[in-house]
Amino acid sequence: MTDISLPVLPTTVIGSYPRPAWLRKVLRLWKTGKFDKEQVEEALNDAVISVLSDQVEAGIDIPSDGEQRRDEMVEYFAERIGGFKFYDPIRIWGNAYYRKPAVYAPLEYRGSIVVREFMFLKSVCNKPVKVTVTGPYTIADWSFNEYYSSKEELTFELAKIINREMKALEEAGAPYVQIDEPALSTHPDELDWAIEAINMAVNNVRIKIGMHVCYGDYSKIIPYLEKLRVSQLALEFANRGFKDIGIVKKMPEDKELGFGVIDVHNKKIETTDEVYYAIKRMIEIFPARRLYINPDCGLKMLPRKIAKEKMRIMVEATRKIRGEVKDDGPVIKIP
Ligand SMILES: [Zn+2]
DSSP, X not given: OOOXXXXXXXXXXXXXXXXXXXXXXXXXXXXXXXXXXXXXXXXXXXXXXXXXXXXXXXXXSBOOOTTTTOSSHHHHHHTTEEEEEEEEEEEEETTEEEEEEEEEEEEEEOSOSSHHHHHHHHHHOOSOOOEEEEOHHHHHHTSEESSSSSHHHHHHHHHHHHHHHHHHXXXXXXXXXXEEOGGGGGOGGGHHHHHHHHHHHTTTOOSEEEEEEOSSOHHHHGGGGGGOOOSEEEEEOGGGTTTTGGGGGGSOTTOEEEEEOSOTTOOXXXXXXXXXXXXXXXXXXXXXXXXXXXXXXXXXXXXXXXXHHHHHHHHHHHHHHHTTOOSOOOEEOOO
16 A cells, blocks of 8 residues: 555544434334344444545545444443443433443453444545544543452553554554543543553554544643654644643644644534634644644534534635645655
8 A cells, every 4th residue: 555645734533423313213223123233234334424425525534434333432342342341321411321331350352343344434435534443541441440450450451452453453454543532631640651551552553543632631641742652642622712722832743733623512613714713823833734633522412414514614714724834744654
């Protein structure tokens, strides 16, 4: 395979995208036995094609499969790693329920977790794609630990499992994987070893790796970036009205930034100008050649129509500013 050249300020998504209403219905009916596994698989594949076409129509340079197969980001991984069991669902917000996993036995890698997702996406998409992997720290943080002596030990054991998955994705030809660590900003006192665990998860993996961290006090994370072995940080800024964009000046020079310019917690659609001026402010303090443009976070909580329109606006604003930027776009190196 050859390296992938991207336009300057490539646009991408964080990962999740709203499921089509009909898919939600199919999944509900499946649980009551009204569909069989094969029919559900067909529906999931069709859903990926649908949400991919939303992204492509909106003009996204690096789409994802919208995580259509995953009910929840930690649960999906815990279901596919040996050593986990599940307790009854707990309510997390509104009507969203979460089955909290518990580690009760030694963890065991039972074979690839998301490679199949990538292979299907690749088969229906001729653009470079992003694959998301839930990070070891977040899986540990959102699970009960009933086996290992500490959360730290559990996180490092999970890192070994995720490392095998990363290698499987590299083997399968995935060009770009993003580790999602939303929990990372919630316990700054654990950053020291959490960053080491993430490094273990990406050890000896040569493809492009980014990391997404949901909003928190990023200034606590920035000092650790020097030793973190991922090439990109995708961070949320729109939700806070771009108040703290100045912190990117402290990012090490070998790191790219995935700049969050769309608020995923607000149904109000940004204007092209709002996004355009946010990017303009950013390229005054951060090199455009190391900048990717994305929404703050996954779009799954938004109505689908609004998610699509927000992406279209994001692309429109980015295209508007590209003409004013002299830098070349980034290149994704294929090992
Ligand atoms: Zn997020």
